[in-house]
Amino acid sequence: MKCSNNNNVAGIGGTDRCCTAQSGCDWDGTLRNVVTEPIFVQKMYDAALFNLQALKTAQGQVFEPAIGCGTNIIRIADIRCRKFFNPDNISDPCNLKLNPITTLSGGQFVKKEDGSDYKVIGPDGTFSQRLVYTDTSFCDEFSDGGTPVFGTQNIEITGAVEIEIDLVVTTCNNDNESIITLSAVVEIAPKCNPLVLTNFFEICIPSVFDTAFLPRFTEFCNLSCDVRLATNSIPRDLCIDPRTGDLQVNLIISLCITCEKKITVPVQLCVLSTGFVQLSPEQGNICPTFPRLFPRQIDENSRVGGVGGEGGRRECGCNRSRSQSVEED
Secondary structure: OOHHHOOOOOHHHOHHHOOOOOOOOOOOOOOOOOEEEEEEEEEEEEEEEEEEEEEEEEEEEEEEOOOOOOEEEEEEEEEEEEEOOOOOOOOOOOOOEEEEEEEEEOOEEOEOOOOOEOEEOOOOOOOOEEEEEOOOHHHHHHOOOOEEEEEEEEEEEEEEEEEEEEEEEEEOOEEEEEEEEEEEEEEEEOOOOOEEEEEEEEEEEOOOOOOOOOOEEEEEEEEEEEEEEOOOOHHHHEEEOOOOOOEEEEEEEEEEEEEEEEEEEEEEEEEEEOOOOOOOOOOOOOOOOOOOOOOOOOOOOOOOOOOOOHHHOOOOHHHOOHHHHHHHO
8 A cells, every 4th residue: 555545544643642621510401509699700891803914935944854856846745835843942932922012992901000001810810901991981871882982903924834845756866756844933023023914903991980990901823834836836835955855835825814803891690500610530549538628518408407697507616706716716
């Protein structure tokens, strides 16, 4: 069997390299164990989604390893592109980064005393949200709705992408076809001269007066890339250097970007729940008991049988006043 026809890979190269996630949330399909739970979360008040695209050309891009001058390229089996990221250095200049720079018209971001934007922690656990302020008195009084704010966004793209190409080749000593994989890191733009995409948007702001919290603005983007030969011709776009045996390729890289902007506000919600998540440990039990990670559910429907106090409730020490504790001591 030829390597180029071997599509069913078993063992370590097959689907056993993947995994199935376990969330720990189970539901038997009935409402017997469903209860109401109060949660304090962020509500999305308004959002806008944008799709942006850009092209990057790479002429004479060298791929590694060298294939040698005696290699005959039959066809391209596959060509792939993905974002480059170095997990050992998050500040690596080659890491592909999207830096959205947004300015508002008709509103403003709340500033600190040094003039920088005041940021708060978002759902991602980082300081990714900015407080927004605008005069919402007109819409608060006459329409009981939101106030529109207009913005301009410039997205700076820096870093590199990683491209892999699968070639079906033959050699001078062997006429059998085989597949070899070459790779290259292609720079999209340096940090000193980023690739910039611009778009405009309108977003709705809730009242800044009739609330305990200012609305929050957050934005996040994701990028995918697609790559092809510049002219879709192997003789024109692929060249083997006769001195070094390096493969040089002419490429066109498509950058596909999705950006979303949100206005969020903190809210309290009552949700239906089947209880706390309970996972089963995978290790063998050597210890007789293990500590809990989260507190037990305690609400007005809880019952403690056989304990003194009205309605079977226990009077905990933390409910006593400080003066009572001092007198008893």
